Amino acid sequence: MKEKELTQLLEQYKYEELPVEQVVKELKKAPFANLDYARIDHHRGLRNGASEVIYCQGKTLEQVQGIVAHMLEKGGANILGTLATAEMAEAVRQVTSEVAYYQDARLFVANPKNGPKTSNKILVVTGGTADIPVAEEAAITAETLGNQVERLYDVGVAGLHRLTSQLDILLEANVVIAVAGMEGALASVVGGLVDKPVIAVPTSVGYGASFGGVSALLTMLNSCASGVSVVNIDNGFGAAYLASMINHMSEK
Incomplete structure (x- = not known):
């Protein structure tokens, strides 16, 4: 869940007198999306500071493509796919043209965004x-x-x-x-x-x-x-x- 979504959810309950337990339960309702073959953790970035990364080895082209498509729908950027093949990157390009594939590293980055970098x-x-x-x-x-x-x-x-x-x-x-x-x-x-x-x-x-x-x-x-x-x-x-x-x- 992104910061904007969290803020909206908290605003929804701002003026209601609800037990803390019920508010926590509501916050837990949408922490991931179930695609049957994968459960995408949308709270990862909120909890850990970086969004979920796709471990591609063992997944089919359709599964990798589907996961990336769903993450993009939720506004995902800099989506990393590790141990990925060139064929997987091509499958992702059917969802978005914004894909960089690094053959030596065996990974792709979908919807790459150049944000600020640390000085260190x-x-x-x-x-x-x-x-x-x-x-x-x-x-x-x-x-x-x-x-x-x-x-x-x-x-x-x-x-x-x-x-x-x-x-x-x-x-x-x-x-x-x-x-x-x-x-x-x-x-x-x-x-x-x-x-x-x-x-x-x-x-x-x-x-x-x-x-x-x-x-x-x-x-x-x-x-x-x-x-x-x-x-x-x-x-x-x-x-x-x-x-x-x-x-x-x-x-x-």
Whole structure:
């Protein structure tokens, strides 16, 4: 429920003597829309500061299209669809021409709106070029959520001078997202260089013993550097959402 709708609902009961319980019950009547195959949470933006995001993997083209169409009817903007295919983006274009699809990041943004961005910066760092798809999911998500984002790619610990030569950029960031596969040591190194939160994203990049990202995940969870948090394997979106919350909180 948007602020305007909430205000209208509160005005409706302004001059009526109703028990608090009944008013609360009324407010809970329209928190989501039931499309049978999906229940769209219209209160998400009111509760959490950002509207619901569509996790596209496993959904049909028709389901993705239907969800976006309903969100647009309710005035939705910057509608994110993660782990989306190009075909899904094309299906959404039948509902609205205002769709940006990012192939590397595997996500789309429907009805994109360029709002004000925080003055603080989020830096997205990758160990290697193969980590870029996950990093781009993080970067574009953070930008869509109203953040300034800078990218620093392919600076893994196998050539540590590539990272230390960019120390000024690292120190300027308010939050760092460290994306790496293989052994996942990048997050610990970055965490030992900066005085800001580091959000580590293990990726599924690596040979057999990396176990599809589990090796990097365990390394990051066992980091000896302070101030490092860890999200799930390949979860660039989750890292960006957390980074955005930290970034916006520091400006309040």
